Amino acid sequence: MCRTDQSVPEPNEEQDVDATDAVFTSLLEDSVEELYEHAPCGYLSTLMDGTIAKINTTLLDWLGLERAQVVGRMRFADLLTVGGKLYHETHFAPLLQMKGEVSGIALDIRAVGRQRMPVLVTSKVKTSQDGEPMLIRTTVFDARDRRAYEAELLRGRKAAEEARRQSEADRIRLQEALAVLQQSLLPAELPAIPGLEARSHYHTASPDLLGGDFYDLFPLDDRRWAFFLGDVCGKGPQAASVTSLARYTLRAAALHDADPITVLTTLNTVLHERYASGEARYCTAVFGVLQLADGHVDVHLASGGHPPALIQRADGSADYLPTPGGLLIGILPRAPFAAARARLLPGDTLLLYTDGLTEARTGRDRELYGEDGLHAFTATQPPAGPQALITALSGLLTDFGDGLDDDTALLALGIPSTLPTPASEDLP
Incomplete structure (x- = not known):
């Protein structure tokens, strides 16, 4: 067996540690x-006058310049576009001098090929230990993606704003068209009747929806007026088509036979036959005839599921004209209708209305206004005729605000109070 006396040197731990530290230090550097x-991002350091003392490769690559062209030969402002230089001299540099630091300023540098490159600076x-300024360290961030995003966002905002304006214009045009169509379903104005005053009002709950309320006043002969x-159930074009059909049917039926129950029966037949095969369409209505006489007007009316008419008397009292039992018009092939009669004297006013008025919601608890509320309101109004009553009620409808969610039609008919006889002149 062979044996050697050559010794193996003991490891020097301190030398190994020093060598390792040296390697890590070199790697770190x-x-x-x-x-x-x-x-x-780009880095550069400048003297206080802006002369570039140090610049990194990233920024040089963006600029398309060599280090020898820049260091000691150019100022930071020379890297900027004309607009950027102006902003640097008027805002950036003074602000940096006052505060010692500025952050996130958007500028443009002259990149490779003299292309404009947006950056954030x-x-x-x-400063020295004595607080004296020594140099300026600057970081330059590539803002091209951000600018592109901002430009896209701006285009999106502009497109959204244009779409909003277009939508608003379309909405206004639609409202105008609906208003014209709504007016075509109502008389342009009520006729003048000797010895009788007539006033009407239509309150639209929403200008974006076509309502189904309707009314009319027209002559039958020299002494009678219908x-x-x-109120048609529903809103929109379908309701408008029913409204148009109901108006012309009522006028035509009245000219053939003006008996109120007969007229409503004819309307019921027409609506039921017209819509029996599809979606049911129906309405409520009051139809009546005014018979003019010396010093008074006789009223004969019938109702099909409609709220009762209200009479404001010349003495300030107010009473409903009950028409119980009248069925909705168009539901059944044959329907019962309730008739009533009344006499109007000078100062009396007959008021017809749709249920948008009585179904309005009022107060914090949004209670139903109801027929009792209408009766109490009418009783507090001075008996000054149809015009005064319609004016008061139109103000009431406005006061309901968002508590009024249905269109409301009003029609008031009355005999003016007898005018006082002028005092005779004193005899000489």
Whole structure:
């Protein structure tokens, strides 16, 4: 067996540690320098007058310049576009001098091929231990993606604003068209009747929806006038088609036979036959005849499921004209209707209305206004005729605000109060 006397040296732990530290220090120095030169953003240091003393490779690559062209030969402002230089001199540099630091300022540099490159710049003044400014360290961030995003966002905002304006214009045009169509379903104005005053009002709950309320007043002969007021179930074009059919049917039926129950029966037949095969369409309505006489007007009316008419008397009292039992018009092939009669004297006013008025919601608890509320309101109004009553009620409808969610039609008919006889002149 062979044996050697050559000894193996003992490891020196201190030497190994020193060697390892040296390696890590070298690597760290290389890493720091590498990070500075090839960072994802630009770095540069300038003297206080703006002369560039140090610049990293990233920023040089953006600029398309060599280090020798820049260091000691150019100022930071020379890297900027004309607009950027102006902003730097008037805002950036004075603000940096006052505060010692500025952050996130948007500028444009002259990139490769003299292309404009948007950047965000942050600068900070380095001072000595005595507080004296020594140099300016600046970080330059590539803002091309951000500018593109902002431009896209701006285009999106402009497109959204244009769409909003177009939508608003379309909505206004639609409202105008609906208003014209709504007016075509109502008389342009009520006729003048000797010895009788007539006033009407239509309150639209929403200008974006076509309502189904309707009314009319027209002559039958020299002494008789027909009137009606109704409310079609639903809104929109379908309701408008029913409204149109109901108006012309009532006028035509009245000219053939003006008996109120007969007229409503004819309307019921027409609506039921027209819509029996599809979606049911129906309405409520009051139809009546005014018979003019010396000093009074006789009223004969019938109702099909409609709220009762209200009479405001010349003495200030108010009473409903009950028409119980009248069925909705168009539901059944044959329907019962309730008739009533009344006499109007000078100062009396007959009021017809749709249920948008009595079904309005009021107060904090949004209680139903109801027929009792209408009766109490009418009783507090001075008996000054149809015009005064319609004016008061139109103000009431406005006061309901968002508590009024249905269109409301009003029709008031009355005999003016007898005018006082002028005092005779004194005899000489």
